[in-house]
Amino acid sequence: MSSSVFRTVPSAADVVIIGGGVMGASIAFHLAEAGVRNIVVVERGDLGRGSSGKPIGGVRAQFSDPLNIELGSRSLHAYGEFPHRPGADIKLDTVGYLFLLDDEEQASAFEAGVVLQNSLDVPSRMISPDEARRLCPYAGTDGLVAAAYSPTDGHARPGLVVHGYARAAARAGVTLATHTAVTGIDTAGDRVTGVHTSHGPIACGTVICAAGAWSARIGAMVGIDLPVRPVKRQLAFTEPLTPPVPRIPFTIDFSSTAYFHNSDDGLLFGLADPGQEDGFDTTWTPEWLELFRAAARRRAPALAELRTVGGWAGLYEVTPDHNALIGRSGELPNFLYATGFSGHGFLQAPAVGEVVRDLCLEREPFTDISPLSADRFQHSTEIRPEAHVV
Incomplete structure (x- = not known):
């Protein structure tokens, strides 16, 4: 508007x-x-x-404490009702969220999170590396210990x-x-x-x-x-892919924070740069992509060399x-x-x-x-x- x-x-x-x-x-x-x-x-x-x-924002209820779970769950319901109240198509796609975990400490923490989430009616579950790959064919299983998945999460257009x-x-x-x-x-x-x-x-x-x-x-x-404090975050889009991209969950490599998911006829890539300095600069820098590619070579090798056709930079508003x-x-x-x-x-x-x-x-x-x-x-x-x- x-x-x-x-x-x-x-x-x-x-x-x-x-x-x-x-x-x-x-x-x-x-x-x-x-x-x-x-x-x-x-x-x-x-x-x-x-x-x-x-361009695309994740929506989920997979959190590690009751308050954030409540806020996420209630918002997921509201987004599902958005076409009726307030009345708009927000391109909500309930593809689920998939966290890829590569050590036992991560798996143990997510298992505790799933127990808590389930007690608050979030249908998350722990799954095996093989099931994670079935959900997301791009995910490599080498070194993968487990994954956490919730089918009612997804993404929409902010x-x-x-x-x-x-x-x-x-x-x-x-x-x-x-x-x-x-x-x-x-x-x-x-x-x-x-x-x-x-x-x-x-x-x-x-x-x-x-x-x-x-x-x-x-x-x-x-x-x-x-x-x-303001912290720049960047993402990139692949060129249109042939054959068409399968419909995959919003997938996150927990160790590196690298994530990817469907975006129109390609994929969207993102990753939090741990070396990013605070500031209000939102200039997109293609060099940032090498951080994502390095993480992808380890966790989703098929994505590492895909061509991209631009990107976007915005600000996170980060508290201690x-x-x-x-x-x-x-x-x-x-x-x-x-x-x-x-x-x-x-x-x-x-x-x-x-x-x-x-x-x-x-x-x-x-x-x-x-x-x-x-x-x-x-x-x-x-x-x-x-x-x-x-």
């Missing part, structure tokens, strides 16, 4: 949401659906061009999700102020009172930070520590323990935040939209998200770090 570019923004709002990615769009939709009418989403560029801009939520929010009266930068935030006592933007000030009753990789800057405007920051500021009760998802924001966006809606309306969310408070880093109560994979 084409969102409005504002010369001026509304002078007042009940809620200002900073960030027009999948998280901001989900929050706006859920608030508007609940009857909140005077909402402004402020986005520095186009909708969904930050961390949400990736851009379609952002615009699906945004269209529904706009129909309900939400103002989408794109190409509008936040330049400051006013406070009085223990309250946020207004947001300054490049197109004018907005007096407001509540501010919600959903600014992704830029969230630390927003928090600093009001003296709140949101420990989020790779878990999200969701909550309400203790110092400024009308400042809320949902950020730092460390690669999991897209797959958790529907559930987090519900949670933030309820926090904003002072209702009890469907689950206790207090472990994800930003305050945990001040009190050494971090939840178990999540593996840094897609």
Whole structure:
């Protein structure tokens, strides 16, 4: 969709949401659906061009702790219902997620994860290397100890999700102020009172930070520590493949973080570069592909020399323990935040939209998200770090 570019923004709002990615769009939709009418989403560029801009996003409930499993499971259900609510085709493909494991310690950890996931109605299971290869013919079994698979996971198109939520929010009266930068935030006592933007000030009753990789800057405007750092992640696309690519799970080599899955008439490749420095640069560098090819030679040899026809670079919003920051500021009760998802924001966006809606309306969310408070880093109560994979 084409969102409005504002010369001026509304002078007042009940809620200002900073960030027009999948998280901001989900929050706006859920608030508007609940009857909140005077909402402004402020986005520095186009909708969904930050961390949400990736061409294909994984959706899964395979996590190692109950809270992330709940957020993933609830979001999977919402994505399945997306054609009806809010009403958009997001190209959801339930191909499953397949984690390839090459040592006993990994296998033991994933076995414990499967037990927990099953107790929360996630149909994941441990499988043999041979079954993993049947599911994904590209996977090599040399050195493979086991694999973990959940058939209800898959992938969808983040851009379609952002615009699906945004269209529904706009129909309900939400103002989408794109190409509008936040330049400051006013406070009085223990309250946020207004947001300054490049197109004018907005007096407001509540501010919600959903600014992704830029969230630390927003928090600093009001003296709140949101420990989020921007880290570039890259991916590439193969040329169209003949014969056609088989339909495979979203497949991840857990040791290297190399992953691959279907993308139109070819494959998409990705890998987290462990040497990547923090920063906002999103220049795609084809040299990065050698890291993927090195991992592929060990785990999926048939992919190592496939020709690629371009790629993409975007930003992860990473926290110290790779878990999200969701909550309400203790110092400024009308400042809320949902950020730092460390690669999991897209797959958790529907559930987090519900949670933030309820926090904003002072209702009890469907689950206790207090472990994800930003305050945990001040009190050494971090939840178990999540593996840094897609």
